[in-house]
Amino acid sequence: MDQKEHKKGDIQERTNQFRVALLIILFLVVGIRLVDIFIYPDTDILPTGFILAIVMIQLFLLWVDSIKEKQHLVWLQKEKENLNSMKSKFLIMTSHELMTPITVIKSYLEMLSTKMLGEVTPQQKEAFGIMSKYIRRLEKIQDTLTKMETGAMPDLKKQMEEISVETIVKNTANDLLPFIKKRNQHLEVQVEEDIPAVMMEKNGIRQVIANLLLNAIRFTPDDGKIIVRTTDGGDNVRVEIEDNGIGIPEDKLNSIFESFYEVQDTATEHSSGSIEFKSGGVGLGLSIAKNIIDIHKGKIWAESEENKFSRFIFTLPK
Numbered sequence: 001m002d003q004k005e006h007k008k009g010d011i012q013e014r015t016n017q018f019r020v021a022l023l024i025i026l027f028l029v030v031g032i033r034l035v036d037i038f039i040y041p042d043t044d045i046l047p048t049g050f051i052l053a054i055v056m057i058q059l060f061l062l063w064v065d066s067i068k069e070k071q072h073l074v075w076l077q078k079e080k081e082n083l084n085s086m087k088s089k090f091l092i093m094t095s096h097e098l099m100t101p102i103t104v105i106k107s108y109l110e111m112l113s114t115k116m117l118g119e120v121t122p123q124q125k126e127a128f129g130i131m132s133k134y135i136r137r138l139e140k141i142q143d144t145l146t147k148m149e150t151g152a153m154p155d156l157k158k159q160m161e162e163i164s165v166e167t168i169v170k171n172t173a174n175d176l177l178p179f180i181k182k183r184n185q186h187l188e189v190q191v192e193e194d195i196p197a198v199m200m201e202k203n204g205i206r207q208v209i210a211n212l213l214l215n216a217i218r219f220t221p222d223d224g225k226i227i228v229r230t231t232d233g234g235d236n237v238r239v240e241i242e243d244n245g246i247g248i249p250e251d252k253l254n255s256i257f258e259s260f261y262e263v264q265d266t267a268t269e270h271s272s273g274s275i276e277f278k279s280g281g282v283g284l285g286l287s288i289a290k291n292i293i294d295i296h297k298g299k300i301w302a303e304s305e306e307n308k309f310s311r312f313i314f315t316l317p318k
């Protein structure tokens with residue numbers, strides 16, 4: 001749809017350029033003819049009148065086209081606003097709907113881990129602990145979604161503290177190791193020495209790294225390789241998450257950071273939220289990550305070559 005619109009726009013622009021060029025030529029011809037008529041008063045004025053009529057018609061058509069184009073732009077702007085408002089409503093609804101299941105799971109987990117529902121083996125206890133940790137994170141995501149749409153996200157600023165990026169990167173990578181193992185992928189964590197601590201809201205940055213890592217796991221086939229690199233970028237600290245998976249088309253590298261944007265229809269591949277190859281969420285992971293990095297006054301972008309690699313880079317100012 002987008003490409004069709006672009007093509008249509010290109011053709012229209014070229015047609016307009018051609019018409020303007022034609023008008024300039026016709027103007028020149030009319031000018032020469034008028035000079036002719038002035039010098040030789042008995043020259044037939046009918047052809048000049050005819051060309052002048054064509055010029056007038058062309059001018060009129062150009063004017064009509066420009067009005068149509070303006071109306072189309074206004075319509076497009078309205079459509080965009082409608083879409084954004086629908087997205088916001090959907091976000092608020094989703095985060096609201098998430099609240100009940102989270103609360104129910106949380107209370108059952110609590111009952112299980114406090115042995116209210118019977119004896120628990122040490123392994124089960126450990127598993128409940130991990131589940132509780134992720135439920136708490138889910139709760140935070142749900143809370144962030146609500147704040148994001150109600151404009152309260154800048155609250156993160158108040159919770160900033162000086163923290164080593166290395167610790168956050170290593171801990172998050174460690175948390176996701178079971179998924180990487182399950183997919184038989186290989187993870188390499190490269191951290192440059194002596195990187196200074198930076199101001200950050202640690203849960204937000206952990207969420208950014210987790211979102212990027214989970215995407216790398218999902219969009220890389222089994223046996224693939226994922227590298228997490230942390231380097232000193234001079235006036236910032238730079239984190240890169242690279243995979244050798246399916247990659248992203250060049251013209252989609254910016255759009256993927258928009259809410260609900262997905263390059264491929266993941267709904268037809270695997271269940272949402274899983275870590276299977278090409279499984280997907282709802283296209284929110286990267287937009288949440290961008291929001292968090294924006295609040296930190298950092299930058300986030302993607303580089304890729306289809307079927308070769310994807311690299312997501314974010315920076316945090318020192």
Ligand code: ADP
Nearest residue numbers: 215219256262263280281282283284285286310
């Ligand atoms: P989702 O939760 O649906 O994956 P995201 O916002 O995290 O949404 O990502 C948006 C889209 O960007 C994905 O659906 C996918 O098409 C593309 N994408 C993100 N990360 C990668 C990656 N590492 N490799 C290939 N495609 C990716």
